[in-house]
Amino acid sequence: MPKTYTKKKIFVVAVGMILILVLLIGRLGYLMIFQSEYYMKKAESLHERERSIKAKRGIIYDRNGVELAGNKPVCSVSVIHSQITDENRVVKSLCDVLELEEQTVRKKVEANTIREKIKSNVDKENADRLREMNLDGVMIDEDYKRYYPYNSLASKVLGFTGSDNQGIVGLEVAYEDVLAGTPGSILTLTDANGLEIENEAESRIEPVSGNNLYISIDINMQKYAEQAAIKVLKQKQAKRVSVVLMNPQNGEIYAMVNVPEYNLNEPYTLVNVEDLYVAPQKEEKEETVETTAKQEEKTEEEKKENKSENLTEKEKQDALNNMWRNFCINDTYEPGSTFKLVTATAALEEDVVKLDNTFSCPGFRMVEDRRIRCHKVTGHGTETFKQGFMNSCNPVFIDVGARVGVSNMYKNYKKLGLFERTGVDLPGEASSIMHKEENVKAVELATMSFGQSFQITPLQLLRAASAVINGGTLVTPHFGMYTTDETGKKTKTFAYEEKENAIKKSTSETMKELLEAVVAEGSGNKGQVAGYRVGGKTATSEKLPRGNGKYISSFLGFAPADNPQIVGIILIDEPVGIYYGGTIAAPVMSEMYSNILPYLGIEADYTQTDATETSVIIDFEDTVE
16 A cells, blocks of 8 residues: 555656646747747847937927027936946046036946936037047937027017926927927947947937927017017016017917016026116106105115025025016906907997997996096096097996996807907916806996906907907917928918807997097007007006006007007006006007008008197096095
């Protein structure tokens, strides 16, 4: 028995070993035959070192093909620890040439990693100096740095890129997928110690450049607008000045200005606002000693705000974020009297008012327990709706708003896109801030009728105004037009949504007539351009909280009045001294249009004498007591 049991045991063990051997041979065969390619690549990868090659970022051009954002050849410097033969020499050389701290460089040089980046965006001259030193373990790779040939031009539209050429803000980030391209790589063979094998050829995968982006901005119009904005910013010691110029027929934005702008080539350097200001000129008789004192106080405050060396890291970052903000789309405001064109449009759409309907203005209107003033304290007396529009009379618009009613008013707001974002192709667009319809009572309706107690963005207002004057089509404001590849071949044309019949064509025709009358005979008189028919509306809106003495003066204007080819808005934030929109904002638009209209090829259609023989009515502040 014992012998039999032993033989059986040996047999079982033998069979088991044979099975195990068969399985091992089978597994080995599977790996060698079916998985050979996979493990060959894995083995090769242990002896390969990959270095990335950045793709050239697509160029941003204006509508005429002028380069607004391009690329400057630079280099990227890195170290491979295993290949360094003289650490001290490498550290000293990198510090001397790249002007870096020794502690920072040494830490990276001594790091036992595959690869450590020392510095990006190294200019070619310094990169060549390092190459001549033949430093073991120091790798110098070709790279590209974003470059903006016009420095601050359209900075808050274009935006900028980070150290790896990725978009950070503005169009650079909005069109990242178009501009970025596909990186390439260099593969180098190494031995078991990580040292490159001599005489072994490198394997190179070429990068694919990003597509070029053509945008609707016209560099000449942008320059005209920026120069005019900077001029009034200095004259009025304002906090900022914003301008948008757009084609009301299709939504193409010709210019978008937010001064002070910042240098796109140095985006982390705070703008020293005090350098933009000049000594105030005594040009306004109405300025008082109190106003002058307030101006001096504000100038001192601005100086304090711009001493960036005294800021904490958080304060500096907050200041940078504020510097990069695009007020035209990122912030909302109370539009004031420019919004009366929306109220008038709603009234005409609902057929509750005719141009010759008469109203009475005693200088105020009582709404429930609120006494709401007209800018003309003594009142306008009896006036037609057209005259009330030209006079920017609050009591008239309170009465008109009451006729329209809350429900119909909100219906027309919606038709004109005031409850939605415009869809502009820039990041961070704000939404309007409106009362819920069920919460709008008589007082709220009254104040909304002349542009108070709610907030919208300047671009929302410009979009609504475009529909009012272009025959009723609600367009999408935009910059992107089309893209091309490196050879110039068009790769994509962008299309944008349009909503037709937002208002009736007859309403649009009447509104153009009213808005032209405002400039020809009413409160927008200073917005006239010799030889051209211009329409528009002024506003002077008090910033919250009421009574703080801070205003936004604005003017919305378009031309030619009978067939608008351009519409624009200018906002002067917190001007010092006289702050009425008709007095300080309208003339700036007039100055811009005097250059831009001939540039667009729009011919003048009447003489300068005709243009100047009109009356002047100043648009004073709309106020709720």
